Amino acid sequence: MANLTPELEAERVRICQIAKDAGLDCFETIFELITYDQINQFAAYGGFPVRYPHWKFGMEYEHLSKSYEYGLSKIYEMVINTDPCYAYLMEGNAMMDQKLVMAHVYGHCDFFKNNVWFSKTNRKMMDQMANHATRVRRYMDRYGIDVVENFLDVCLSIENLIDRHSPYIETSSVRQAPQVQENNYLLRVDRDYMRDYINPPAYVDEQKRRSEHEAYMKAHRFPSEPEKDILKFLMHNAPLADWQVDILTLIREEAYYFAPQGMTKTMNEGWASYWHSKLMTTKILNDSEIIDFADHHAGTMAMAPNGYNPYKVGIELFRNIEERWNKGQFGREWEECDDVRARKNWDLKLNLGREKIFEVRKVCNDVTFIDQFLTEDFCLKNKLFVYKFNKKTQKFEIDTSNFKAVKAQILFHMTNFGQPIIKIEDANFENRGELLLSHLHEGIDMQPDFMSETLKNVYKLWKRPVNIITVMDDSPQLFKFDGRDYTTQKLNEEPSTKTS
Amino acid sequence: MSIREDNNRFKEIVKGKVKEDLRKYVSKGELIGKREDEFVKIPLPRIDIPNFRYGPKQSGGVGQGEGQQGEDVGDPGEGGQGNAGEAPGEHLLEVELSMDELADILGEKLELPRIEPKGSKNIEAIKTKFTGLAPVGPEGLRHFKSSYKRALKRYVSSGTYNSEDPLVIPIRRDMQYKSFKKVTKPQTQAVVIYMMDVSGSMGDEQKEIVRLESFWINTWLKKHYKGLETRFIIHDAAAKEVDEDTFFRTSESGGTLISSAYKLCQEIILKDYPVNEWNIYPFHFSDGDNWSSDDTRVCVKMLQEFFLPNCNAFNYGQVESKYGSGQFLKDLQKEFGSDERLNLSQIESRDKILDSIKDFLGKGR
Numbered sequence: 001m002a003n004l005t006p007e008l009e010a011e012r013v014r015i016c017q018i019a020k021d022a023g024l025d026c027f028e029t030i031f032e033l034i035t036y037d038q039i040n041q042f043a044a045y046g047g048f049p050v051r052y053p054h055w056k057f058g059m060e061y062e063h064l065s066k067s068y069e070y071g072l073s074k075i076y077e078m079v080i081n082t083d084p085c086y087a088y089l090m091e092g093n094a095m096m097d098q099k100l101v102m103a104h105v106y107g108h109c110d111f112f113k114n115n116v117w118f119s120k121t122n123r124k125m126m127d128q129m130a131n132h133a134t135r136v137r138r139y140m141d142r143y144g145i146d147v148v149e150n151f152l153d154v155c156l157s158i159e160n161l162i163d164r165h166s167p168y169i170e171t172s173s174v175r176q177a178p179q180v181q182e183n184n185y186l187l188r189v190d191r192d193y194m195r196d197y198i199n200p201p202a203y204v205d206e207q208k209r210r211s212e213h214e215a216y217m218k219a220h221r222f223p224s225e226p227e228k229d230i231l232k233f234l235m236h237n238a239p240l241a242d243w244q245v246d247i248l249t250l251i252r253e254e255a256y257y258f259a260p261q262g263m264t265k266t267m268n269e270g271w272a273s274y275w276h277s278k279l280m281t282t283k284i285l286n287d288s289e290i291i292d293f294a295d296h297h298a299g300t301m302a303m304a305p306n307g308y309n310p311y312k313v314g315i316e317l318f319r320n321i322e323e324r325w326n327k328g329q330f331g332r333e334w335e336e337c338d339d340v341r342a343r344k345n346w347d348l349k350l351n352l353g354r355e356k357i358f359e360v361r362k363v364c365n366d367v368t369f370i371d372q373f374l375t376e377d378f379c380l381k382n383k384l385f386v387y388k389f390n391k392k393t394q395k396f397e398i399d400t401s402n403f404k405a406v407k408a409q410i411l412f413h414m415t416n417f418g419q420p421i422i423k424i425e426d427a428n429f430e431n432r433g434e435l436l437l438s439h440l441h442e443g444i445d446m447q448p449d450f451m452s453e454t455l456k457n458v459y460k461l462w463k464r465p466v467n468i469i470t471v472m473d474d475s476p477q478l479f480k481f482d483g484r485d486y487t488t489q490k491l492n493e494e495p496s497t498k499t500s
Numbered sequence: 501m502s503i504r505e506d507n508n509r510f511k512e513i514v515k516g517k518v519k520e521d522l523r524k525y526v527s528k529g530e531l532i533g534k535r536e537d538e539f540v541k542i543p544l545p546r547i548d549i550p551n552f553r554y555g556p557k558q559s560g561g562v563g564q565g566e567g568q569q570g571e572d573v574g575d576p577g578e579g580g581q582g583n584a585g586e587a588p589g590e591h592l593l594e595v596e597l598s599m600d601e602l603a604d605i606l607g608e609k610l611e612l613p614r615i616e617p618k619g620s621k622n623i624e625a626i627k628t629k630f631t632g633l634a635p636v637g638p639e640g641l642r643h644f645k646s647s648y649k650r651a652l653k654r655y656v657s658s659g660t661y662n663s664e665d666p667l668v669i670p671i672r673r674d675m676q677y678k679s680f681k682k683v684t685k686p687q688t689q690a691v692v693i694y695m696m697d698v699s700g701s702m703g704d705e706q707k708e709i710v711r712l713e714s715f716w717i718n719t720w721l722k723k724h725y726k727g728l729e730t731r732f733i734i735h736d737a738a739a740k741e742v743d744e745d746t747f748f749r750t751s752e753s754g755g756t757l758i759s760s761a762y763k764l765c766q767e768i769i770l771k772d773y774p775v776n777e778w779n780i781y782p783f784h785f786s787d788g789d790n791w792s793s794d795d796t797r798v799c800v801k802m803l804q805e806f807f808l809p810n811c812n813a814f815n816y817g818q819v820e821s822k823y824g825s826g827q828f829l830k831d832l833q834k835e836f837g838s839d840e841r842l843n844l845s846q847i848e849s850r851d852k853i854l855d856s857i858k859d860f861l862g863k864g865r
Contacts, residue, residue: 041503053502056549058510061503156549303564306573387573388560399560400572420552440570445555453550
C-alpha cells in the first residue's frame with residue numbers, strides 16, 4: 001500500500017479533492033514513493049513491477065540508469081492503466097515536483113477511465129503481467145532459457161503486427177456464403193437467333209470454366225479476407241508447440257493492452273498537462289513555488305525544431321478547443337466567415353469549452369483528435385512545419401509550413417501507430433503453403449535490413465517460405481525468404497523464366 | 501530484483517556481440533594502454549529486435565519554431581521527444597567492459613586454455629584472511645555488531661530487556677572477535693620479455709602490429725599472473741634494453757643480428773629471473789631477415805640449449821613486410837619442426853593478430 005510521508009499524503013488528499021471538484025473522474029489512485037533505481041526498473045518494465053524475463057527490459061534498464069546517472073534524463077512520473085491506478089513518485093524530488101506529478105497523474109487516470117479507446121483494456125493487467133511472467137518462467141524451466149528467449153525474440157519481432165481497431169469491432173460469427181452470380185460472363189443477346197453467334201458455345205464453356213475456377217479459388221483462398229491481426233493468424237495456423245502458442249498469445253495480449261496508449265499519446269499527455277497546469281496554477285501552488293513550476297512546465301512543453309512533442313501539441317489543442325467552444329468559434333457560420341476582424345472578435349459567449357473538451361477526451365483518439373481540431377489558425381499560431389530529409393545536403397531540413405502538409409504529416413505518423421500496415425494475403429501462396437504478406441505502401445519504404453530480419457523471424461514461426469510484397473526504391477517488389485536464401489523479385493518485370 | 505537478471509542477460513548478449521566482432525577491436529589501437537582494472541568503452545550498434553518499420557530518412561516529421569524553408573533542423577535521431585512513429589536514429593550503444601572481462605572474452609573467443617604455471621609448487625606465499633568470528637581475540641578486532649546482538653539476545657531471553665530504557669551492557673561472554681586464518685597461496689611469477697627487430701626493414705605498420713599484439717598478449721597473461729613483469733629489448737645489429745615507450749617508437753636502420761637480442765635476453769634471464777621460480781615468456785618479433793645464416797645457426801643453438809629448456813615457451817612472430825625475406829621462420833621451422841616449446845606465427849596483417857595470439861597462447865604453456 002501507499003507509503004507516502006505524512007506531508008505527501010496530506011497533499012495527495014488535497015489534490016485528489018481538487019481534481020474531483022474540477023470534474024475529473026478517476027479510478028482510485030495509489031501513489032507509491034520509490035527510489036530512482038526502482039523507478040528505472042518499473043519504467044524498463046513499462047510501468048509494471050513484474051514482467052516476463054527478457055533481455056530487452058535489461059537493455060532498457062541499462063539505458064535508463066545510465067542516463068539518470070549521467071544526469072541526462074530523469075523520470076518524474078509514471079502511471080499505469082489499471083483499476084485501482086498505480087502511480088509512482090520518486091524519492092528525493094522537490095515537493096513542488098511531487099505535487100505537479102500528482103496533478104498530472106490524476107489527469108491520466110481520468111483519461112484511462114473515460115476514454116473510449118481504453119474501454120477494452122484489462123484493468124487487472126498488473127496481475128495478468130505477473131501471470132505471464134510465471135508462465136514464461138515455467139517454460140524456461142522446462143525447455144531451457146535460450147530456447148524460450150529465442151522464441152520470445154521472434155514473437156517480439158512481430159508484436160506490432162496486430163489490428164489496433166479489432167477490439168472495438170463486433171463481429172458476427174456467421175460466415176456468409178459467397179453469392180454466386182450466374183452467367184454474368186454472357187454477352188447480352190437481344191435477338192434469339194443471334195445467340196450462338198454472340199455467345200459461341202466454345203466461348204461460353206471457357207468462360208464458365210473460368211468463372212467456376214475463380215469462385216473455387218475465392219472460396220478456397222485462405223485467409224478468405226486479408227488478415228491484419230497477423231499474431232492471431234499465426235497463433236491459430238502456424239505449426240507451433242503448445243507452449244509457443246501460449247507465449248504468442250501472451251505477447252499479443254500485452255500488445256493489445258499497450259496499443260491504446262500509442263493511439264492516444266498526444267491526447268493523453270495533452271489532457272494530463274492541461275490539468276496539471278490548470279490545477280497547479282489555480283489551486284495547488286503556493287507563491288514560492290510558482291517559478292519552479294513555470295521552469296519545470298516549460299521544460300516539459302519545449303518543442304525542438306526536429307521533434308514533435310505530444311505534450312505541447314496536446315495541451316495547446318485542448319486549450320484551443322476550449323477557447324473556440326467558449327467563444328462559439330465553430331459551426332457553419334464560423335467556417336464560412338472570411339472577415340478577419342470578425343473572426344478575431346468572434347465571441348458568442350457560449351461557454352461550452354469545458355463541456356466540449358470532456359467530450360473530446362471521451363470519444364477521440366489521436367487521429368480523430370488531430371483530424372477534427374487541428375486548424376490552420378492553430379498551425380500558424382504554433383509555427384508548426386514539416387521537415388524532410390534532403391538527399392542532396394544529407395540533412396534534415398524545413399520543407400514547408402503549409403497547413404495541409406503539416407496535418408497530413410502528423411496524421412501519417414499516427415495512423416496505425418506510425419507502423420507500416422501489413423496484412424496476410426495468402427497462406428497458401430503459389431499453392432505451396434507459403435505465406436504471402438503485403439505492405440500497404442504509402443510513400444515511405446520500409447527499412448530494408450529490419451525487413452529482411454523480420455521476415456526471417458516470421459519464417460521461424462511459419463516454417464515455410466515467407467514472402468512480402470512492398471515498394472522499394474519506387475518499384476513494387478516481392479521479397480522472399482525460403483529458409484536459406486533471401487531473394488528479391490521486381491514485380492513489374494516478367495519473372496525470369498526458370499530453366500528446367 | 502528480477503530486472504538484474506534481465507540486465508545480466510543483456511550484458512551477456514553484449515559480450516557475445518563483442519566476442520563476435522573481437523577481431524575488429526583487436527586490430528584497433530584505441531584500447532591500448534588500459535590497465536586491467538580499468539574500463540574500456542566499446543561502441544556497439546544498438547541491439548534491436550527487428551520489426552517491420554519505416555526507414556528513417558524518407559519519413560521526416562513535424563517540428564515547431566521560426567525558420568525558413570531549407571533550414572537545417574538537425575538530426576531528429578538525437579535527442580528530442582520520440583513521438584509515435586518517429587523514425588529511430590542510429591543509436592550507438594556504449595558498453596563498458598573491464599580489461600579483465602575483455603581478456604575473458606578473448607580467451608573464450610580463441611578458446612585459449614588456462615595457463616599451467618610452472619614452479620608454482622616451490623614458492624608459496626602466506627596470507628591472512630578474515631574468515632569468521634571467535635569468542636576470543638584482541639580488542640582491536642572486536643566485532644561490534646554481533647557482540648551487541650548476542651548481548652541483546654541475552655537480555656531478551658532473560659527478560660531483563662526494557663524497551664523504555666533499552667540499555668544493553670555486554671559482558672565477557674557476549675564478545676565476538678574477527679578471526680582469521682592463514683592461507684598459503686601458491687605464488688606465480690611471470691616475466692614477458694619482448695624483443696623486436698627495429699632494423700630498417702620494419703616499418704610503422706609492422707611496429708603497430710607488434711604493439712597491438714603485445715598488448716593483447718599482456719592482457720591475457722595478466723589474467724593468470726598477478727604482477728606480471730615485462731621487459732623490452734630492441735635490436736638491429738646490436739641489442740639494447742629499453743622501456744616500453746621507446747620500444748614502440750624507436751626506428752633504427754642498419755642490419756639485423758638476431759643473436760644479439762637473444763644474448764641480451766639470456767643475460768637478463770640469468771641475472772634477474774631464476775628459471776625454476778619464474779614463468780618466462782620471451783616473444784620475438786621480426787620480419788625474418790637475418791644478417792647471415794651463421795647468425796641464424798647461433799640463434800638455433802641458443803634456443804636449443806638455453807631458451808627451450810628454461811622458458812615456458814619461446815615465441816617467434818614474423819611480421820610480413822615488403823622488404824623482409826621471411827627466411828628466419830623457415831629456418832626455425834626446418835630446425836625444430838613442431839617442438840611444443842616453440843611457438844611460431846606468421847602475421848600477415850592486422851587482421852591476423854587474433855590468429856597469431858592463438859598460435860602463441862593456444863597451447864596453454
